[in-house]
Amino acid sequence: MDAISRRNFLRAGVAAGALAGVHTLHAERETAASLVTLGKSNVKVTRLAFGTGSFSGRVQQEVGQEGFNRLVRHAYDRGIRFFETAESYGQSQQMLGAALKPFPRESYVLMSKVTTNDGIDPRAKLDMLRRNSETEYFDIMLLHWQHTGTWPEDSRPWQDAILEAEEKRTIRSHGASVHGLPALRQVPAMEWLQVAMIRMNHKGVRMDAPVADADVLGNVTEVVEHVKQARKAGMGIISMKLIGEGVFNHEDRQRAMRFAFKEAGVDSVTVGYKSTAEIDEAIDNLNLAFA
Numbered sequence: 466m467d468a469i470s471r472r473n474f475l476r477a478g479v480a481a482g483a484l485a486g487v488h489t490l491h492a493e494r495e496t497a498a499s500l501v502t503l504g505k506s507n508v509k510v511t512r513l514a515f516g517t518g519s520f521s522g523r524v525q526q527e528v529g530q531e532g533f534n535r536l537v538r539h540a541y542d543r544g545i546r547f548f549e550t551a552e553s554y555g556q557s558q559q560m561l562g563a564a565l566k567p568f569p570r571e572s573y574v575l576m577s578k579v580t581t582n583d584g585i586d587p588r589a590k591l592d593m594l595r596r597n598s599e600t601e602y603f604d605i606m607l608l609h610w611q612h613t614g615t616w617p618e619d620s621r622p623w624q625d626a627i628l629e630a631e632e633k634r635t636i637r638s639h640g641a642s643v644h645g646l647p648a649l650r651q652v653p654a655m656e657w658l659q660v661a662m663i664r665m666n667h668k669g670v671r672m673d674a675p676v677a678d679a680d681v682l683g684n685v686t687e688v689v690e691h692v693k694q695a696r697k698a699g700m701g702i703i704s705m706k707l708i709g710e711g712v713f714n715h716e717d718r719q720r721a722m723r724f725a726f727k728e729a730g731v732d733s734v735t736v737g738y739k740s741t742a743e744i745d746e747a748i749d750n751l752n753l754a755f756a
Contacts, residue, residue: 497751498544501732503701506638506659508604510574510733512726513751514547514703515540515744517561519711519737522554528739530560537564539741541573543748549735551578551609552594562599575600576703578609578642578662579623587626595635606636607662612677614647617655624657640700645677646684653694660701663692665731667724668717670709689729696730704731718746723754 497513515537517525525533537548548565550558558577565573577594579587595603606627608620620641630636640660643649652661664672665688672683692702707721725731736747 495755496544497748498546499755500546501701503605503638503660503703503732504696505699506605506640506701508574508638508660508701510547510703511545512733512755513545513747514549514576514733514735515545516705516735516737517548517550517557518554519739522550522557524737524739525557526555526560530563533560534564536738536741536744537561538567540738540744541568543744545744545748546573547576547733547735548573549576549578550598551607552580552590552597553578553609558594558597559599562597566599570600574604576605576607577603578607580609581611581620581623587623588629591626591630591636602635602637604637605660606630606639607660608639608641610644611641611648612644614651616641616643616648617651617657642705644673645679646673646675646687648677649673649688649691652691652700653698658695658700660703661695662703662705662735663688663695663731664706665689665692665704665725665729665734666707666709666713666717666721667728668709668713668721670712671706692729692731696732701733702729702731703733703735704729705735707734707736715746719750719753722747722750726751726754 500509642662669682669685
């Protein structure tokens with residue numbers, strides 16, 4: 466091989482290697498629609514979820530069923546396959562069930578949250594939630610609003626009922642959503658948990674403080690530490706309050722998304738929407754966080 470041919474060959478090799486590297490980077494870059502396994506639950510969800518509980522679902526309900534259907538369709542068309550609701554979100558459960566009807570049930574993940582009040586039959590309540598959501602099963606069921614330091618023991622009847630439902634295959638996996646530091650501190654050592662839903666943003670707005678849901682800034686450092694401990698224990702982490710319950714501006718919404726994934730290391734985040742533009746922005750913000 467003469468010097469010129471050899472030089473061209475080497476240049477081609479370097480260019481090919483660089484191009485392969487670019488393709489590898491593009492292939493590995495995560496997006497809002499990328500799938501992640503939620504710890505030991507073995508349930509795969511998209512990095513971004515479609516939430517239905519803005520101000521207990523009032524925001525979503527105000528768009529009406531037809532408008533809500535358009536939102537769900539838009540999110541689905543953009544690759545979002547994780548949808549969440551809760552008993553305390555009222556009519557949002559039924560609205561989401563109706564909006565998801567056009568899509569194959571196996572093509573998306575549905576999560577709900579049950580309120581663990583005393584004096585109620587947990588099994589009957591779980592059946593009611595399935596009827597509300599017009600589904601044969603939930604992929605994830607969370608104990609909702611666990612807000613005391615004794616919740617792991619207090620909620621045991623509900624834990625048992627969920628495990629029974631899993632045996633019947635009406636629930637696939639389980640966890641809890643927590644409010645307040647006394648409740649959050651119990652999460653990492655709670656062996657029953659597969660998934661934990663934890664409030665998260667860079668400013669501590671609507672995050673966990675010594676008193677659940679107190680109108681004060683949360684302890685961001687402690688919350689992040691418990692998230693990391695829970696992940697080390699094998700739990701999947703979903704975060705909420707990414708936009709400070711609607712008070713953040715565009716810059717802070719971007720910073721909150723990056724903070725949740727890059728600093729706290731959560732697996733997935735849920736955001737509530739009232740327009741397709743808000744869905745697009747959340748997708749863009751999450752894609753930017755991974756860029």
